[in-house]
Amino acid sequence: MTYCxxxxxxxxxxxxxxxxxxxxxxxxxxxxxxxxxxTPGERVITLLTAGNLATTQAVxxxxxxxxxxxxxxxxxxxxxxxxxxxxxxxxxxxxxVIADTASGQxxxxxxxxxxxxxxxxxxxxxxxxxxxxxEGNFIxxxxxxxxxxxxxxxxxxxxxxxxYDPAMSFAEAVKLLLVSFDSTIKANVxxxxxxxxxxxxxxxxxxxxERRFAVDDPYYRSVSASWGEALREALRALPDxxxxxxAAPRESE
Numbered sequence: 001m002t003y004c005x006x007x008x009x010x011x012x013x014x015x016x017x018x019x020x021x022x023x024x025x026x027x028x029x030x031x032x033x034x035x036x037x038x039t040p041g042e043r044v045i046t047l048l049t050a051g052n053l054a055t056t057q058a059v060x061x062x063x064x065x066x067x068x069x070x071x072x073x074x075x076x077x078x079x080x081x082x083x084x085x086x087x088x089x090x091x092x093x094x095x096x097v098i099a100d101t102a103s104g105q106x107x108x109x110x111x112x113x114x115x116x117x118x119x120x121x122x123x124x125x126x127x128x129x130x131x132x133x134x135e136g137n138f139i140x141x142x143x144x145x146x147x148x149x150x151x152x153x154x155x156x157x158x159x160x161x162x163x164y165d166p167a168m169s170f171a172e173a174v175k176l177l178l179v180s181f182d183s184t185i186k187a188n189v190x191x192x193x194x195x196x197x198x199x200x201x202x203x204x205x206x207x208x209x210e211r212r213f214a215v216d217d218p219y220y221r222s223v224s225a226s227w228g229e230a231l232r233e234a235l236r237a238l239p240d241x242x243x244x245x246x247a248a249p250r251e252s253e
Contacts, residue, residue: 001190002033002151003181004048006117007173008129008141010166012202013119014173016181017048018151020192034196035060037067037078040206043122045077045086046198050151051114051134058097059114063090083122087130087138090118095136115150120200127202155187156180170199170209175223178213182224195220 004017017033031053038044047063049056067076077086094116101112113134121127129141131148141148146166149157159180168176174197184191193215199208213220243249 001188002050003153003156003184003191004033004050004117004150005147005156005160005177005180006046006048006119006129006141007147007160007164007177008119008127008166009146009168009170009173010202011170012127012204012208013046013129013200014170014177015046015048015117015119015196015198015200016174016177017196018181018185018191019194019196020190021053022190028192030194031057032196034198035064036198036207037064038207039078042205043078043120044200044205044207045083045118045120045122046200047090048117048150049114050116052112055094055097055101055112055114056116058101059090059094059116062093062097081122082125083118083120083128083130084140086120086122087118087132087140090116091132091136091138094132094134098134117148117150121203121205123205127200152184152188152191156184159183170201174199178220178223179227182220182227193220 002018002020005015007014015034019030019032020028021031022028033049035047036045047060049060063077066074067078077089080086080089094114098112115134116132117129118132119129129148130138131150132138147160147164160176163176181195185193193213195213197211197213201208
């Protein structure tokens with residue numbers, strides 16, 4: 001399993017992904033799940049992947065190979081004129097890989113599906129964020145949905161829903177994402193460190209700041225500890241529950 005998030009802010013985009021993959025408790029590995037293609041001054045494209053590792057690696061390899069050896073009849077993600085067209089190409093490639101793999105494994109119970117978050121900007125187009133499904137279709141972030149999650153989403157989602165603000169700064173967004181990932185890591189062993197971060201500033205058309213947070217990263221450890229203590233303080237500050245008369249349990253001595 002994995003956990004990846006793409007946030008769409010007024011200032012641009014923030015991406016974060018974990019790096020854990022596992023095929024059982026005795027087969028845990030670290031693989032990068034964030035991939036970027038760019039032509040400085042012309043386009044920046046970032047993918048976050050979740051699902052079957054062989055599937056996602058094949059998709060990334062095909063996209064990369066086709067971007068280096070473009071075909072006139074089949075333009076690559078570095079050639080199409082809009083990010084919407086990039087999303088179509090990525091969706092088609094994902095569907096192609098799943099279909100090709102599954103056709104030779106019909107008797108197998110292996111799940112070949114994967115999902116992808118795509119974000120970036122092409123030329124004078126708008127900064128956009130897409131969620132691409134295994135079937136190859138996709139949806140775009142809008143005023144009603146400013147961020148996408150893939151993988152093990154349920155533990156970190158409440159943090160994002162309560163704390164997200166499209167007007168927040170990049171620094172605030174990084175802090176929010178670290179809390180979301182920390183909550184997920186503490187609740188699910190299939191999501192783990194290190195965490196990869198990338199920022200894209202609107203209209204810059206260059207890859208922004210990048211960072212990898214290791215498990216012993218001082219800032220990550222500070223955020224994790226401070227968030228835990230803040231939760232305990234908030235719980236203590238809430239009004240106590242009052243039992244009905246005669247129904248209160250006896251406190252043990």
